[in-house]
Each structure stands twice: as structure tokens, then as C-alpha cells.
Amino acid sequence: xxxxxxxxxxxxxxxxxxxxxxxxxxxxxxxxxxxxxxxxxxxxxxxxxxxxxxxxxxxxxxxxxxxxxxxxxxxxxxxxxxxxxxxxxxxxxxxxxxxxxxxxxxxxxxxxxxxxxxxxxxxxxxxxxxxxxxxxxxxxxxxxxxxxxxxxxxxxxxxxxxxxxxxxxxxxxxxxxxxxxxx
Numbered sequence: 814x815x816x817x818x819x820x821x822x823x824x825x826x827x828x829x830x831x832x833x834x835x836x837x838x839x840x841x842x843x844x845x846x847x848x849x850x851x852x853x854x855x856x857x858x859x860x861x862x863x864x865x866x867x868x869x870x871x872x873x874x875x876x877x878x879x880x881x882x883x884x885x886x887x888x889x890x891x892x893x894x895x896x897x898x899x900x901x902x903x904x905x906x907x908x909x910x911x912x913x914x915x916x917x918x919x920x921x922x923x924x925x926x927x928x929x930x931x932x933x934x935x936x937x938x939x940x941x942x943x944x945x946x947x948x949x950x951x952x953x954x955x956x957x958x959x960x961x962x963x964x965x966x967x968x969x970x971x972x973x974x975x976x977x978x979x980x981x982x983x984x985x986x987x988x989x990x991x992x993x994x995x996x
Contacts, residue, residue, distance in 0.1 A: 889916050
């Protein structure tokens with residue numbers, strides 16, 4: 814197992830990742846509680862694997878993978894390496910459109926800031942539809958340089974990582990550098 818390339822990119826990157834967990838703790842805790850409520854059996858399995866992989870103290874789990882989707886739509890795809898329900902959430906933005914389509918189910922979800930979709934994106938084709946920027950509405954957003962657009966995040970757990978971690982004890986990743994050192 815290896816860390817993502819972004820965390821290894823420079824000396825500030827690990828600190829930036831830790832700050833992300835610090836400032837988004839409540840959001841990630843809420844996503845964790847949703848997962849536990851909707852999929853209790855899978856939650857227990859993935860939370861155990863997460864405790865083996867956990868790096869930052871403010872990461873409540875159960876996910877080990879996170880992606881920030883900055884101003885992008887997507888084409889039809891399936892996240893075939895995801896092992897559990899994925900939490901996809903729109904962090905913010907100033908836009909119209911940008912629906913979440915589950916192509917196989919012929920279903921379209923409104924996907925606006927604050928919306929969360931918890932689902933099996935490893936089994937269903939899905940996409941974020943095109944969206945159009947709306948002008949920023951406030952002087953504060955213009956003052957700090959916020960540009961119109963859409964920002965989302967995806968929390969996931971790769972099945973290959975789960976298979977390595979599922980039988981490991983809590984703290985295994987930190988103790989062994991994710992298997993690089995002998996236990």
C-alpha cells in the first residue's frame with residue numbers, strides 16, 4: 814500500500830492533508846454516521862479496516878480515500894475499484910445544472926451544495942451532468958478571490974486496500990509504514 818501522490822508531493826502536503834481533516838471533521842463524522850445507519854454491516858467491516866489504516870487523529874473513517882472534484886463534470890463511469898458505498902457530496906459552488914445521473918437506473922438527482930449521495934457507485938454507472946457558472950453574489954467572495962463554479966468531494970475505500978487491511982489490528986499502518994516494515 815502507498816499513500817496518494819499528493820501527500821508525497823512536498824513537505825507541506827502532509828500538513829495540508831491533516832488540516833483538511835481538522836476543518837472537515839464534522840462533515841466527515843456526519844458521513845460516517847450516515848454510512849453506519851444505512852449500511853451497518855458494511856460499516857463495521859470498513860471501520861475496522863480504517864482503524865488499521867488511519868493516519869490522522871481527526872479522521873473518523875470509515876473511508877480511506879478522498880477526492881476533491883474542482884469545477885468538473887464527468888462522463889458515464891463506474892467506480893469499479895470501490896469496495897463499499899461511496900459518499901459523494903457537493904461542498905459548494907455557484908452554478909446551475911450539475912445533476913447526478915445514475916444511468917443504469919435512469920435516475921437523476923438534484924446535486925446542489927450540501928447534498929449528499931451515499932451509494933454503490935462501484936456497481937452503477939453514473940455521471941455529473943454539465944453545469945454553468947453563476948456570477949459570484951457577494952463582495953466578500955469577490956474580495957477573497959472566489960470564482961463561480963462547483964466543488965464536490967468523494968469519500969471511498971478501494972477494495973484492494975480493504976482486502977489488505979480487513980484483518981489488521983488498529984494502528985497497523987502507522988506501526989509498519991503500511992507493510993514496509995516487519996511487525
